[in-house]
Structure formats: C-alpha cells, structure tokens
Amino acid sequence: MRRAALPLALLVGLVAAAPALVPEAGRRSLDSVALRLLPPLSRVPMLVARDGSLVPMAGDPAAAPAPGRPFVVEHGEVVWLRGHGVARRPLGEFRLDEQGRPETTTRLFLAGTDSFGRDLAARLLAGLRLSVLIALGAVAGAAVLAGLAGLAGGLAGRAVDGVLSLAGDGLLSIPRIVLVMALALAVEPGPAVLALVLALTGWPAMARLVRVEVRRMRDADVALAARAAGASPLRVALVHVLPEAAATLAIAAGLRIAPTILLEASLSFLGAGVSPPAASLGTILAEGRDVLLDAWWVLTLPGIALVLFVLAVSRSVDRIQFASETR
Numbered sequence: 001m002r003r004a005a006l007p008l009a010l011l012v013g014l015v016a017a018a019p020a021l022v023p024e025a026g027r028r029s030l031d032s033v034a035l036r037l038l039p040p041l042s043r044v045p046m047l048v049a050r051d052g053s054l055v056p057m058a059g060d061p062a063a064a065p066a067p068g069r070p071f072v073v074e075h076g077e078v079v080w081l082r083g084h085g086v087a088r089r090p091l092g093e094f095r096l097d098e099q100g101r102p103e104t105t106t107r108l109f110l111a112g113t114d115s116f117g118r119d120l121a122a123r124l125l126a127g128l129r130l131s132v133l134i135a136l137g138a139v140a141g142a143a144v145l146a147g148l149a150g151l152a153g154g155l156a157g158r159a160v161d162g163v164l165s166l167a168g169d170g171l172l173s174i175p176r177i178v179l180v181m182a183l184a185l186a187v188e189p190g191p192a193v194l195a196l197v198l199a200l201t202g203w204p205a206m207a208r209l210v211r212v213e214v215r216r217m218r219d220a221d222v223a224l225a226a227r228a229a230g231a232s233p234l235r236v237a238l239v240h241v242l243p244e245a246a247a248t249l250a251i252a253a254g255l256r257i258a259p260t261i262l263l264e265a266s267l268s269f270l271g272a273g274v275s276p277p278a279a280s281l282g283t284i285l286a287e288g289r290d291v292l293l294d295a296w297w298v299l300t301l302p303g304i305a306l307v308l309f310v311l312a313v314s315r316s317v318d319r320i321q322f323a324s325e326t327r
Helices: 001-021 121-155 158-172 176-186 191-201 206-219 221-228 233-257 257-269 281-289 297-325
Strands: 042-050 055-058 071-076 077-083 085-090 106-108
Touching: 001 158, 042 085, 055 106, 121 158, 121 206, 121 233, 121 257, 121 281, 121 297, 176 191, 176 257, 191 257, 206 233, 233 257, 233 297, 257 281, 257 297, 281 297
Parallel strands: none
Antiparallel strands: 042 055, 042 106, 071 077, 077 085
C-alpha cells in the first residue's frame, strides 16, 4: 500500500515545490503594457538595469524605434519598444557591455502571459499549489471531524448517534456548493477560511462510513474478547476499533481530494473563494474568461492543467484503494 501511495505523494510534493523553482511566481508583472497577452512560447528581449531588474521590450512591431530593432540609443537615452509606443530612460540606468551598449537577455514565456502581463506558466504553478493546499487542508479537517463524529456515533448511545445523524443529514440535504458559497460570502474570503468552510461541510459522508466500520468492529470477536478480558471501553475503542476505522477513513478522504480541488476552483471562479491577486486555478480561469476571444491560452491552458491534475490524483487514489482491498 505504501508503494501505491508513492505516486500521489510525489505528485502533491512536486506541485507544492514547483513554484519555488520558477522566478516571478506570477503575482506581479515586469511590465503590464509590454507583456500583455503574449501567446505561448513567446521570447521577449529584455534590457538589464543596473539593479539587476529586467525591462521587457515587446509590443507592436510597427511602433519599434527602428525597423527590426527593439531598442536604440540616442542622445544619451535608451529608447525601446513598449506596447504600441516607445519608452525612454537614461543610458546610465542600464548595465553596459564592453562596447558600451546596454546588456540584453531573452526570456521565454512558455505558456504566454495574461491580461496583466504576468507569466502564465509561473502563475499556473502557483495557483495549482494553492488549490492543492486548500483541498488537502479541507479534506484533512473534514476527515478529523468525520472520525470524531463516526466514532462517537458508533460507540455512544442512541441519543448522541441521533443528534450526529441529524446534523449530517441536514448538511447533506443542501447542495454543497450553495452552502459553501453562502458561508464563504458571509465571512472574509481567503485560503484558510475557504479550507475551513470546505471542511465544515465535507464531513457527513465520511462520518457515515466510519460509523458503519466502528459498529462492525464494536461487535467483532476481537473487541468482545477484549471486553471479556477486562479492557476498558476507551482501550477497546483505541486499540481494536480505531485502527480499522482509520483505514476506511483514509481511503474515503483520498477519494475526496480531486472533487475538493474542483469545488475550490469552481468557488474561486464564481468569486466566492480565493480573491485576486492571489493565484488559484479558479481565479486564473475567471480572468481568462474575459479575454477568451483575444487570448485563448489564458483560459484553455489552466483548464487543461486542472483536468489533467484531477485525473492524475484520481488515478493515484484508485491505485491506493485497489492495493488496500487486495491486502
């Protein structure tokens, strides 16, 4: 089972670490005018300022300061292409090469840029990480609540079981996305708040599975033998009942990671989740919706990434479930 869980752990770990490996995590643009809505695989020449910052030279070729040249030096100033016009700065503000000309470099925008000139690939990685962290936090919180509720419902009397069942049925009777939107909009939106709201609304279904498993183990021979040997109810619950219930809960929680990622993306897309400028898959998709006809990649590429990642997570969890069933 550990071997089956390795692909999921590697996948989540890679997503969590990937934004740290990419410069400019997508939260700000080098130049929102020059870099606005560049298509995928765009190579942009850039000037190097004295402080090491980069100044992109991109825009309408017809507005270039000289035919086929993104910049020229005239009268002690550097004039470069910027959007539909040119920009000027003193020559002394840039690093110079051995010939006394401004140093230049080139940067590749693998997935293009968005309407604010931000690197879409870097922003997509940052958004994917945030969506995954929210989903993991929400599923973990829901699993804890489900474990406590299922354990209490399975071991306590009918009164406690009835109250917990009524609370769970009440939450399940309301469409979850409607309930989460109402709760999220009632408080200040943010990643932590969204994860908490998703956890508070995601435990009932898992609690039912835990409750069934707890009741099965409560009446199993090993539990009855422990009671006959004088074991306390707490020891029976912790030693004989909880381990089996925890295995069931772990599988159930794993199966809810992918749907929770989709739910978080949907909420952020609708404006009830993570708020800009924070990068979430939902916020990136919402920004791409407004420029779909002018820049297809801003919506299409994050959508493809979301589908592929959810499929990869679902496939990995299926392998874990199959391994647990064949032990």
